[in-house]
Amino acid sequence: xxxxxxxxxxxxxxxxxxxxxxxxxxxxxxxxxxxxxxxxxxxxxxxxxxxxxxxxxxxxxxxxxxxxxxxxxxxxxxxxxxxxxxxxxxxxxxxxxxxxxxxxxxxxxxxxxxxxxxxxxxxxxxxxxxxxxxxxxxxxxxxxxxxxxxxxxxxxxxxxxxxxxxxxxxxxxxxxxxxxxxxxxxxxxxxxxxxxxxxxxxxxxxxxxxxxxxxxxxxxxxxxxxxxxxxxxxxxxxxxxxxxxxxxxxxxxxxxxxxxxxxxxxxxxxxxxxxxxxxxxxxxxxxxxxxxxxxxxxxxxxxxxxxxxxxxxxxxxxx
Amino acid sequence: xxxxxxxxxxxxxxxxxxxxxxxxxxxxxxxxxxxxxxxxxxxxxxxxxxxxxxxxxxxxxxxxxxxxxxxxxxxxxxxxxxxxxxxxxxxxxxxxxxxxxxxxxxxxxxxxxxxxxxxxxxxxxxxxxxxxxxxxxxxxxxxxxxxxxxxxxxxxxxxxxxxxxxxxxxxxxxxxxxxxxxxxxxxxxxxxxxxxxxxxxxxxxxxxxxxxxxxxxxxxxxxxxxxxxxxxxxxxxxxxxxxxxxxxxxxxxxxxxxxxxxxxxxxxxxxxxxxxxxxxxxxxxxxxxxxxxxxxxxxxxxxxxx
Ligand SMILES: Nc1nc2c(ncn2[C@@H]2O[C@H](COP(=O)(O)OP(=O)(O)OP(=O)(O)O)[C@@H](O)[C@H]2O)c(=O)[nH]1
Ligand SMILES: Nc1nc2c(ncn2[C@@H]2O[C@H](COP(=O)(O)OP(=O)(O)OP(=O)(O)O)[C@@H](O)[C@H]2O)c(=O)[nH]1
Ligand SMILES: [Mg+2]
Ligand SMILES: [Mg+2]
Numbered sequence: 227x228x229x230x231x232x233x234x235x236x237x238x239x240x241x242x243x244x245x246x247x248x249x250x251x252x253x254x255x256x257x258x259x260x261x262x263x264x265x266x267x268x269x270x271x272x273x274x275x276x277x278x279x280x281x282x283x284x285x286x287x288x289x290x291x292x293x294x295x296x297x298x299x300x301x302x303x304x305x306x307x308x309x310x311x312x313x314x315x316x317x318x319x320x321x322x323x324x325x326x327x328x329x330x331x332x333x334x335x336x337x338x339x340x341x342x343x344x345x346x347x348x349x350x351x352x353x354x355x356x357x358x359x360x361x362x363x364x365x366x367x368x369x370x371x372x373x374x375x376x377x378x379x380x381x382x383x384x385x386x387x388x389x390x391x392x393x394x395x396x397x398x399x400x401x402x403x404x405x406x407x408x409x410x411x412x413x414x415x416x417x418x419x420x421x422x423x424x425x426x427x428x429x430x431x432x433x434x435x436x437x438x439x440x441x442x443x444x445x446x447x448x449x450x451x452x453x454x455x456x457x458x459x460x461x462x463x464x465x466x467x468x469x470x471x472x473x474x475x476x477x478x479x480x481x482x483x484x485x486x487x488x489x490x491x492x493x494x495x496x497x498x499x500x501x502x503x504x505x506x507x508x509x510x511x512x513x514x515x516x517x518x519x520x521x522x523x524x525x526x527x528x529x530x531x532x533x534x535x536x537x538x539x540x541x542x543x544x545x
Numbered sequence: 546x547x548x549x550x551x552x553x554x555x556x557x558x559x560x561x562x563x564x565x566x567x568x569x570x571x572x573x574x575x576x577x578x579x580x581x582x583x584x585x586x587x588x589x590x591x592x593x594x595x596x597x598x599x600x601x602x603x604x605x606x607x608x609x610x611x612x613x614x615x616x617x618x619x620x621x622x623x624x625x626x627x628x629x630x631x632x633x634x635x636x637x638x639x640x641x642x643x644x645x646x647x648x649x650x651x652x653x654x655x656x657x658x659x660x661x662x663x664x665x666x667x668x669x670x671x672x673x674x675x676x677x678x679x680x681x682x683x684x685x686x687x688x689x690x691x692x693x694x695x696x697x698x699x700x701x702x703x704x705x706x707x708x709x710x711x712x713x714x715x716x717x718x719x720x721x722x723x724x725x726x727x728x729x730x731x732x733x734x735x736x737x738x739x740x741x742x743x744x745x746x747x748x749x750x751x752x753x754x755x756x757x758x759x760x761x762x763x764x765x766x767x768x769x770x771x772x773x774x775x776x777x778x779x780x781x782x783x784x785x786x787x788x789x790x791x792x793x794x795x796x797x798x799x800x801x802x803x804x805x806x807x808x809x810x811x812x813x814x815x816x817x818x819x820x821x822x823x824x825x826x827x828x829x830x831x832x833x834x835x836x837x838x839x840x841x842x843x844x845x846x847x848x849x850x851x
Contacts, residue, residue, distance in 0.1 A: 254591065257585060257591055257772070258591045258592075258772060259772070260771040260772040260773060262771075263582070263585045263586045264586070333769070333794075333797065334656075334658075334794060334822065335655075335656030335657065335658060335767065335794075336656060337655070337656060339687075340687075343687075364822070365692070365822070366691070366692045366693075366695035366696045366699075367660075367688040367689065367690075367691040367692025367693075367694075367695055368688070368692075369688075370687075370688040370691035370692075371686070371687045371688030371691070371692070372687075372688075373688070374687035374688055375687050378687075432794070432796060432797045432798070433797070433798060434796075434797065434798050435796075459656070460773075461654065461767070461769075461770050461771065461773050461774075462769050462770065462771055463588035463769065463770060463771020463772060463799075463802075463803045464586055464587070464588050464771065464799075465588070465769040465771075465797065465798060465799045466771075468798045469769075472798075496654075496655060496656075496740075498740070498742055498743075499654060499655070499740040499741075499742060499773065499777070500773045501742070501773070501776065503771070503772050503773045505771070505772070506771065525655070525685070525686075
């Protein structure tokens with residue numbers, strides 16, 4: 227009978243045992259929201275470590291204390307230590323008379339090319355001229371896909387509205403050619419013709435496919451882009467961890483630089499298809515420590531957002 | 546694939562039973578915990594995992610039962626029944642009929658591998674001597690028709706599509722009519738990627754389905770999908786008559802456990818799996834032999850009720 231008042235009388239020092247059942251429930255809850263199982267476990271362990279030995283306030287329950295702490299941890303994971311400011315950096319590159327180069331990479335079908343096109347639209351809206359480098363020389367239709375986007379983007383931003391300058395161009399050499407070489411030529415072309423930004427599309431590849439991973443590392447090594455963006459879809463489950471770990475690993479292993487270029491940021495796509503199962507955002511940022519630079523929220527050019535960490539965590543912890 | 550890779554973990558979990566001198570609640574829970582962890586790490590839908598756990602538990606009443614051997618047997622066979630349920634919807638896979646036009650429509654989420662898999666399936670049937678063709682009813686994605694056209698041309702498969710028509714329903718209807726008249730036996734219709742949150746896309750899928758009256762609707766699912774699969778798969782099934790599942794990208798590290806929830810949600814069997822980007826990276830999948838193989842593995846042999 228009096229047990230229901232337990233939390234109200236006196237103070238209590240939290241032990242792991244007190245928290246265990248709550249944490250177990252929390253873990254299942256965030257796994258159901260699509261956080262990778264291992265990361266859900268680690269998160270809950272870290273909450274337990276943080277709270278162990280803490281004195282519980284008079285009016286707080288174990289459940290709400292655990293939940294608040296988990297909330298804080300998640301917001302922290304999603305809040306970048308470092309901001310990627312593409313507009314600022316691209317402007318700076320422009321002032322130094324060189325193009326700002328971004329590589330898009332990731333596994334098959336996650337939305338690399340589409341979100342490249344969306345980012346292109348955003349850059350053009352901000353007054354930059356863009357060269358799209360068609361370095362997926364493998365997948366059927368990949369070049370035509372980018373050609374279509376280039377045409378559509380130029381219709382939206384015709385040269386007449388920009389002092390006669392064509393805002394978006396495509397650099398392509400068809401299929402079957404070496405991607406790293408095309409990227410290099412594209413960057414040189416942009417330099418020579420004073421184009422501000424080069425967006426480099428790459429073929430999708432599985433993280434275990436060694437030859438393809440080596441080829442990506444080569445592309446990044448020889449071109450040393452300003453930004454390497456990993457594109458991952460919000461639909462992905464436990465595989466998110468393996469994808470990011472192995473992309474980074476392959477870039478590190480195949481680099482000849484003392485400080486190898488790794489993934490600088492993440493584009494989280496298809497965020498409109500997952501309702502409140504937002505866990506992949508946590509899995510990806512936890513794995514890399516890198517920020518989610520953009521969130522893809524649909525299939526049109528304006529479906530690009532910044533991550534709202536608080537809203538994501540709210541959706542994650544909501545019943 | 547998920548159950549194949551899980552085989553080892555499940556065998557080792559089941560060893561807990563054989564090694565234990567007494568089978569009690571604790572041993573059962575430990576075993577179930579191992580199995581469930583493995584399933585969750587393979588992305589199997591968490592609701593299905595919980596159900597599996599409950600169903601296995603409910604088989605055993607420790608107070609009433611005596612005899613260790615009997616308990617072991619009951620637990621093991623309950624585990625298998627539940628695992629089999631994950632992959633076997635208990636429905637026979639659709640088969641095309643020789644000498645008539647079989648229309649197969651592909652549906653699925655964006656980027657799941659529909660267009661690639663359409664060509665793979667067409668290639669598969671063509672090699673077996675069926676008169677086969679492809680139709681591109683995706684007018685939305687940039688480069689979609691070029692993609693299908695390039696795949697089809699390379700494999701010498703007749704195809705139909707348009708650069709100017711913007712209504713996928715019209716293309717699908719015209720294409721199917723044309724190929725029916727020409728007595729094609731396997732007519733495969735590729736459609737745009739879509740998701741349940743966008744009604745207009747789902748409505749379009751229904752219209753295409755009504756226009757071509759497919760004999761089989763294939764739901765294509767990416768092996769790397771996590772917990773969002775179930776709701777999407779169910780929504781597709783509610784809108785159109787999905788009858789088969791194809792799981793793609795199983796050449797990745799992914800176990801495909803998330804995609805399996807599409808089997809339960811659509812009550813449809815997996816008929817093929819995709820194992821690479823090339824047109825012949827494609828394997829037919831038969832539920833029954835797969836299950837027998839799973840059950841025949843090593844220590845597991847002879848555990849199921851005869
Ligand atoms: N709903 C939704 N669909 C998206 C989003 N981003 C991309 N897509 C769709 O996902 C599908 C695949 O997109 P692509 O850009 O071709 O993907 P990719 O990563 O370049 O694919 P590959 O080059 O073949 O590896 C297309 O149908 C896109 O329209 C998004 O944010 N939301
Ligand atoms: N590694 C691997 N890649 C695959 C497999 N199946 C498809 N892909 C790749 O996945 C990406 C997307 O495939 P598509 O066939 O364009 O997917 P889709 O479902 O038609 O995409 P949308 O039409 O945009 O919805 C491409 O890069 C394909 O090459 C597979 O089994 N293994
Ligand atoms: Mg692409
Ligand atoms: Mg397609």
